[in-house]
Amino acid sequence: MSELPLVPATNTDPDNVAVARFLAATTAEGPGERTAVWVQGCTIRCQGCFNPHLWAFRGGAMTPVEALAARVLAANTTGVTFLGGEPFDQAAALAKAAAAVQAAGRSVMTFTGYTTGQLHEAEAAGRSDVAALLAATDLLVAGPYVAGKVDTARPWAGSTNQEFVLLSDRFPHLLDDLTTTPDRVEVTVGADGRVAVNGWAELDALDTLLAGLGQRRRGESEPCTT
Ligand code: SF4
Known part of the structure; x- marks a missing residue:
């Protein structure tokens, strides 16, 4: 028996997702152009x-x-990426949204700070919400962010301990091509002058990138990227 704790079920509301940020289209949060949803908690x-x-x-x-899935589908991208926050802390509701996205022929990528061992332990303990979100995910990136293991070789992941797991045949060549897939950082300047950053970059690189823009919204860069 593992000594790792089981995944807590913090948001057990199966019908509502706590959404912190919705980005209709990005090429910095997974393969292809995707919609990104950051969850709260x-x-x-x-x-x-x-x-x-x-x-x-x-x-x-x-x-x-239903509203979240409809908003994702209306964005007309290749799929959705769930990050956070921790998607598996509200797995029941997210699983339903993910299944609706998949049913429409789009892909689902989910980041989690839990390890695959913790998730499988939760599944084995009867956590149907965890099982459902795994079943509705095509590409899982699993494991906590470890600041001492910054990943400079692979896109999207923050640290080298994080594991890319294909849960369907949706991305058959992704693992083979991972180290040659470019990582991206997107910087958006809104009409109100606010600067938003998404994608992963080390702080020094972000400082250089944002120098001269006059503002920095550090919280929307995503290292883990759960
Ligand atoms: S990096 Fe870790 S603490 Fe931060 S949101 Fe992801 S799992 Fe949570």
Whole structure:
């Protein structure tokens, strides 16, 4: 028996997802052009997390799963990426949204700070919500962010301990091509002058990138990227 704790079920509402941020289209959060959904709340609390404002389970917009799936599909991208925050801390509702996205022929990528061992242990203990989100995920990136193991070789992941797991045949060549797939950082300047960053970059690189823009919204860079 593993000494690792089972995945907590913090948001057990099966019908609503706590959404912290919705980005209709990005090429920095997984393969192809994708819609990205950051969820609110994370129990893992990795040292060095770029998104500590997403740890609290207060906040976020409680969004019905049907509305979230419809918004993803309306974005007309190749699929959705769930990150956070911790998607498996609200697996029941996210699984429903993910299944609706898959049913429409789009792909689902899910980041998690839990290890695959912890997730499988939860499944074995009868956690149907965890099983359902795994079943509705095509590509899983699993494991906590470890600040001392920054990953500079693979796209999207924050640290080298994080594991890419193909849960369907949707991305047959992804693992073979991983180290030659470019990592991307997107910087968006809104009409109000606010700067948003997504994709992963080390802080020094972000400082260089944002120098001269006058503002920095650090919390929307995503290292783990759960
Ligand atoms: S890196 Fe991800 S899993 Fe780790 S504390 Fe931050 S949001 Fe949670």
